[in-house]
Structures are given as C-alpha cells and as structure tokens.
Amino acid sequence: MEKIIEIRGLKKAFGKTQALSDVSFDVSKGEIVGFIGPNGSGKSTTIRILLGLIKADEGRASIFGQDVWDEAVDIHKRVAYVPGDVSLWPNLTGGEVIDLFLSMRGQKVDKQRKEELIKKFEFNPTKKCRSYSTGNRQKVALIAAFAADADVYIFDEPTAGLDPLQERIFQEQAREVQQRGASVLLSSHILSEVEQLCDTVAIIRQGEIVEAGSMNELRHLTRTQIVMKTNEKVPSLEEQDFAHDVSREKGEIIFQLDSDKMPEFLHFIAPYHVTKLESAPPKLEDLFMRHYESTKGGV
Incomplete structure (x- = not known):
C-alpha cells in the first residue's frame, strides 16, 4: 500500500x-x-x-x-x-x-x-x-x-x-x-x-x-479468556504451557489461553467431556496493559 x-x-x-x-x-x-x-x-x-x-x-x-x-x-x-x-x-x-x-x-x-x-x-x-x-x-x-x-x-x-x-x-x-x-x-x-x-x-x-x-x-499477541465446564475433573490444566491464571469457581474453570494455542487446547480437553465452553476475544486493552502493567508513565 x-x-x-x-x-x-x-x-x-x-x-x-x-x-x-x-x-x-x-x-x-x-x-x-x-x-x-x-x-x-x-x-x-x-x-x-x-x-x-x-x-x-x-x-x-x-x-x-x-x-x-x-x-x-x-x-x-x-x-x-x-x-x-x-x-x-x-x-x-x-x-x-x-x-x-x-x-x-x-x-x-x-x-x-x-x-x-x-x-x-x-x-x-x-x-x-x-x-x-x-x-x-x-x-x-x-x-x-x-x-x-x-x-x-x-x-x-x-x-x-x-x-x-x-x-x-x-x-x-x-x-x-x-x-x-x-x-x-x-x-x-x-x-x-x-x-x-x-x-x-x-x-x-x-x-x-x-x-x-x-x-x-x-490480537495474536494477546490471550483469549476461556470459561468451561466438564463432566470430569481436569487436574493437569495448570501444568499446560498454554493456560495462564487458572481459577475454578462454581464448577467452572476460568483461565487465559494463548490465542495461537487453541488447537492444542481443544485436543487436550477432548477426553474430559466438555459441557460448556465460552471464549472472549482478546481486547486491545489486554495488549496495552501488557506493556504498561510493569512500567508506567513516560515523558
């Protein structure tokens, strides 16, 4: 262009x-x-x-x-x-x-x-x-x-x-x-x-x-938020390199997923009989804060 x-x-x-x-x-x-x-x-x-x-x-x-x-x-x-x-x-x-x-x-x-x-x-x-x-x-x-x-x-x-x-x-x-x-x-x-x-x-x-x-x-540089429910427990999710900030609330698993690791994630959860799976697309704010959360201000 x-x-x-x-x-x-x-x-x-x-x-x-x-x-x-x-x-x-x-x-x-x-x-x-x-x-x-x-x-x-x-x-x-x-x-x-x-x-x-x-x-x-x-x-x-x-x-x-x-x-x-x-x-x-x-x-x-x-x-x-x-x-x-x-x-x-x-x-x-x-x-x-x-x-x-x-x-x-x-x-x-x-x-x-x-x-x-x-x-x-x-x-x-x-x-x-x-x-x-x-x-x-x-x-x-x-x-x-x-x-x-x-x-x-x-x-x-x-x-x-x-x-x-x-x-x-x-x-x-x-x-x-x-x-x-x-x-x-x-x-x-x-x-x-x-x-x-x-x-x-x-x-x-x-x-x-x-x-x-x-x-x-x-957007590929940011993470997608995942909310999911499964019939079986997913004990090793925290150990996967694509999952970040994993938490469990009211039977739901909430975590941040590296956007380019979606195929790997879907393959990983297939045996656990997923009953709910929601993803929120990454926002510009996520990328922005990634650069400013450790260093703030400027000239």
Missing part, C-alpha cells in the same frame, strides 16, 4: 528529558491508524514534529513523501489537524471561526457539507467562542476539519469533552473520510474508541514504539 506518513527513528529531547527515543511507524493511504499511549508517553511530541511545529533531533518523518520540517507549508495544504484542547478567538462566533479555518486552506468551501456537520454535531455556531464549553470548542475544530477536503487527518485526543453520542458522530465522520481515500492518524488514550475505529495501531511507551501492526496481527 502507498505510504502517506512515514516515520523512522524519531528522537527528541527537551533539555535532559528524552521525550522520544525511537519512534517508527507508517500510515498508508485510506488507513486509520491508532496512536496510543498514556499522557506523557510522547504522542503529542510526535504529532508536533509531523506538523512541523518542532524539529526532531534525529530520525526522519515525511507526509506525501515530503519532509515535515522543510516542506511544512506545502504539506499543511492537504492536512487537517484537531488538537485535544482547542483555543479559539473569544470575540468571534463559532461559525466565524469555522469559516476562518476553512478560508485559510485556500479552497472553495462546501457550504452544504459544513451545514450538515453543524447539524450532526448539534452545534450552535451563533454564540461567541468565550461562552463555549470544552466540548463545543472541540466541535468547532472537528467541523472545520471534516468540512475540509484534506488527504490526511491528524487527531490528537479529538473527543475530549464530547458526550458518547458526539463521539459516535466523530467515528462516523472518520470512517466517511476514510472511504473517500483519506488517511487518518488518531492519537488517543481511549482504547475502546481506537479498537472500534482503527485498522492498525502503534503503541508508544516512554518515547518508544513497543508494538505496531494491524488489529488482527496484534
């Missing part, structure tokens, strides 16, 4: 604080990539480098094959960006700010598209920005971004302050721009949002990418 965003070996320090030590991943054309990690892990620093706001100490990053620092002006003509905390001009109305953002792109404004988005996000564009809540300030930026005819959308915690219904509208719009061929980089710590929306994920911890790949690929 055509690579739209390419990041290789980014490093960035602020004084003695190493914000990024090794960040590498790609975003392909028409792909939604989840960029996840807790606050302070290096997500926003990476995005600021992509936007040409700060320069990396080492490594390289490009969008559309253009260097993000040297050719930032040309890149920005085709990129829409929404930060996690939007600041607006207090004396302008929300509608005026949306129009201003769109006019700065130098493109013809699709007024019908803009009005549709205002309606979908249930936004009142006539109020002064000083009166807007955090969620309404986010709506201004989201409406302006989705109304733009961009090839890349970069979102840094874009649903801050939005209610669940508005979060769903955001997800629908992200899928819509994806369907027309745009690429999306979504930085978020809301794992359920990333899991529902993204094709691939990159997990960052303390300035390093610790896991990256498609959702299907990464």
Whole structure:
C-alpha cells in the first residue's frame, strides 16, 4: 500500500528529558491508524514534529513523501489537524471561526457539507467562542476539519469533552473520510474508541514504539479468556504451557489461553467431556496493559 506518513527513528529531547527515543511507524493511504499511549508517553511530541511545529533531533518523518520540517507549508495544504484542547478567538462566533479555518486552506468551501456537520454535531455556531464549553470548542475544530477536503487527518485526543453520542458522530465522520481515500492518524488514550475505529495501531511507551501492526496481527499477541465446564475433573490444566491464571469457581474453570494455542487446547480437553465452553476475544486493552502493567508513565 502507498505510504502517506512515514516515520523512522524519531528522537527528541527537551533539555535532559528524552521525550522520544525511537519512534517508527507508517500510515498508508485510506488507513486509520491508532496512536496510543498514556499522557506523557510522547504522542503529542510526535504529532508536533509531523506538523512541523518542532524539529526532531534525529530520525526522519515525511507526509506525501515530503519532509515535515522543510516542506511544512506545502504539506499543511492537504492536512487537517484537531488538537485535544482547542483555543479559539473569544470575540468571534463559532461559525466565524469555522469559516476562518476553512478560508485559510485556500479552497472553495462546501457550504452544504459544513451545514450538515453543524447539524450532526448539534452545534450552535451563533454564540461567541468565550461562552463555549470544552466540548463545543472541540466541535468547532472537528467541523472545520471534516468540512475540509484534506488527504490526511491528524487527531490528537479529538473527543475530549464530547458526550458518547458526539463521539459516535466523530467515528462516523472518520470512517466517511476514510472511504473517500483519506488517511487518518488518531492519537488517543481511549482504547475502546481506537479498537472500534482503527485498522492498525502503534503503541508508544516512554518515547518508544513497543508494538505496531494491524488489529488482527496484534490480537495474536494477546490471550483469549476461556470459561468451561466438564463432566470430569481436569487436574493437569495448570501444568499446560498454554493456560495462564487458572481459577475454578462454581464448577467452572476460568483461565487465559494463548490465542495461537487453541488447537492444542481443544485436543487436550477432548477426553474430559466438555459441557460448556465460552471464549472472549482478546481486547486491545489486554495488549496495552501488557506493556504498561510493569512500567508506567513516560515523558
């Protein structure tokens, strides 16, 4: 697939604080990539480098094959960006700010598209920005971004302050721009949002990418929860290398199964006359916590 965003070996320090030590991943054309990690892990620093706001100490990053620092002006003509905390001009109305953002792109404004988005996000564009809540300030930026005819959308915690219904509208719009061929980089710590929306994920911890790949690929790295009942006792389950955290409650056996060991597990339990067998697919949260349960925080 055509690579739209390419990041290789980014490093960035602020004084003695190493914000990024090794960040590498790609975003392909028409792909939604989840960029996840807790606050302070290096997500926003990476995005600021992509936007040409700060320069990396080492490594390289490009969008559309253009260097993000040297050719930032040309890149920005085709990129829409929404930060996690939007600041607006207090004396302008929300509608005026949306129009201003769109006019700065130098493109013809699709007024019908803009009005549709205002309606979908249930936004009142006539109020002064000083009166807007955090969620309404986010709506201004989201409406302006989705109304733009961009090839890349970069979102840094874009649903801050939005209610669940508005979060769903955001997800629908992200899928819509994806369907027309745009690429999306979504930085978020809301794992359920990333899991529902993204094709691939990159997990960052303390300035390093610790896991990256498609959702299907990464699910193989997590464990499936198994709940089962059998007619006969299964005395040696704890001794099997595919079973983890085995517990027995109310006649049920509950444990974590290595996802790639399912055939081995089914062969093992066949003689025990299984009467109940339930499996819960691995979640992105399981993979995420695997990397953070022993080491927390970051810079």
